[in-house]
Amino acid sequence: MIHSTTSDRRRAAVLAAGCALLTVLATAHPAGARVPGAEAAAGVRQWTTDARTTGAQLGAPAAVTPASAPADTTVYVEPDLRFQKLTGFGASITDSSAAVLHRLGKKDRDALMKQLFSPREGNGFSMLRQPLGASDFATSQYSFDDMPPGRTDFGLTHFSVAHDRAQILPLIRQAKALNPRLRIIASPWSPPGWMKTNGSMIDGKLIDDPKIYDVYARYLVKSVQAYAAAGVPVDYLTVQNEPQALLRADYPGTDLPVAQQAKVIEKLGPALKAAGLRTKILGFDHNWAEHPFDVQAHVDAGEDPELAYPHDLLNSRAGKWIAGTAYHCYYGDPSAQTALKAAFPDKDVFETECSGGGITRTIGAMNNWSRSMIFWNLALDEKHGPHTGGCTGCDGAVTVDSASGAVRYNTNYYTLSHFSRFTRPGSVRIAANVAAPEGDTTPLQTSAFGNPDGSTALIVHNPGAEARTTAIVAPGVRLTTEVAAGATVTYTWGRR
Structure with missing residues (x-):
């Protein structure tokens, strides 16, 4: 009979957490699924850079411009799944x-x-x-x-x-x-x-x-x-x-x-x-x-x-x-x-x-x-x-x-x-999962953080050569927007 120690269980949990998270979210939110409910973009702002960004573009975040086309990719943010402190x-x-x-x-x-x-x-x-x-x-x-x-x-x-x-x-x-x-x-x-x-x-x-x-x-x-x-x-x-x-x-x-x-x-x-x-x-x-x-x-x-x-x-x-x-x-x-x-x-x-x-x-x-x-x-x-x-x-x-x-x-x-610019020491990384179309070879890359003041920062990078129409789904947030080819966008919502 094998007895597992507390340390063993912790080690297993660290590895299992990421795999289980992806499996659960991919099952619950398959790529191409319709985002339920009305669009809720109020209070969400974005800050975008790309290969052409210059010092003249050091501005404040702007309101998100909703996309009119259906999303081909969905990013799900799960703030209750928490990882390391920054x-x-x-x-x-x-x-x-x-x-x-x-x-x-x-x-x-x-x-x-x-x-x-x-x-x-x-x-x-x-x-x-x-x-x-x-x-x-x-x-x-x-x-x-x-x-x-x-x-x-x-x-x-x-x-x-x-x-x-x-x-x-x-x-x-x-x-x-x-x-x-x-x-x-x-x-x-x-x-x-x-x-x-x-x-x-x-x-x-x-x-x-x-x-x-x-x-x-x-x-x-x-x-x-x-x-x-x-x-x-x-x-x-x-x-x-x-x-x-x-x-x-x-x-x-x-x-x-x-x-x-x-x-x-x-x-x-x-x-x-x-x-x-x-x-x-x-x-x-x-x-x-x-x-x-x-x-x-x-x-x-x-x-x-x-x-x-x-x-x-x-x-x-x-x-x-x-x-x-x-x-x-x-x-x-x-x-x-x-x-x-x-x-x-x-x-x-x-x-x-x-x-x-x-x-x-x-x-x-x-x-x-x-x-x-x-x-x-x-x-x-x-x-x-x-x-x-x-x-x-x-x-x-x-x-x-x-x-x-x-x-x-x-x-x-x-x-x-x-x-x-959008996180503070003590912020916690939270789960962010990408549901991409089948066969997508350059899916969006994401990371998300919950700040001590209750705000959320979601970083989304598009490594592909084409723009991606992207739905973002989180508690209180449902919106569809476009991430340009090669662009990186930080989306923020909640208290600041």
Whole structure:
């Protein structure tokens, strides 16, 4: 006889919920079914973007224009079926972003920051992911405790966040003043070079020595303490950006296997607690699946690619100190998040880095338990920089022209807008199901949220090449409207 534990039942429920929901809704509301009752569109508003959207279209939501033709697709919103709470949406004030923003005059910079972070007058970004030390988007290579070659600093007597005081920390404080509910995730791209096998922040591994695990944990604690002292409390902390990146030739990075990350966290968890810090640890901080380039690099080095890294980490002794798992969107499928949530239902999931992923990956992340979507650089110049290496074609949420100071709002900005303008931290994802015509190869993509104030936000994206006449059905809402080809629409109703 098999006895199931409470944990087993929770895991099964997480996986079963999505499958059962789709089955029940598809049975109750088959594609092409007539929407019952009179049209109820009063109070429903929409905010639309497409490939032609420009900065001139940063307007308020408009009333929905009902369609006259019958619907070919129906979107059902079920607010009583609730999933994860949102922490927020945002980007990263990298060293490069800070440099670009500080090229603007104060008046123009203040206006742009308000447009990005103010919940009332702008996009309402509510999360930032901040590199601890240099990343590929930095104006120089630096950590918070650099030492000359051959020298160490186990006492961390040379530790300093002076580099960040000039531009980065003032911008984060300004963002937090504009949006007091702003949350910070901090991530190092590399420990200081003297803690690593090659003596460099670029590539290499953390030295496998208990003294190194201890000093690196203390280094991270001091980083959190220094930021807090500067008026920037750190809410979440990862110990290594992209720990499966074995070969990074021109920017900071560290190959950190599961066993080593676990050893760092076993030191870090108690150290944060002893310091009286409420900062939560997130594990992993890499893609939904390991990229074939990184898999091959590990195989070539005679190492295990560790394809189940986030599962193995949570199963380790360090798991008790880990509040959740951080993912990136660059490779794999977001369903990996649901599989992890099913295995560890008491652990959260966050999306901490995405660039160029667009609306499809954002909706995918949200529909697979993510509490956040954080795109990469907040701002870059017209040359996709400045940067020290890595991505040469990444866009920021905005582009600031280095000569004129003109601001261009990019796809990343508008993608986040569809969520951050119409949800608030503490919102809950609710069920949204698409009943599409048989044989539809590009069905609508949807995600929906219930706000604490009782309002609802439904995001609908049409990936197809033709407009879709769409019925939206929810408690108190029945309307038929058109979603243009390639367009994304956020529909809102209820109290605001």
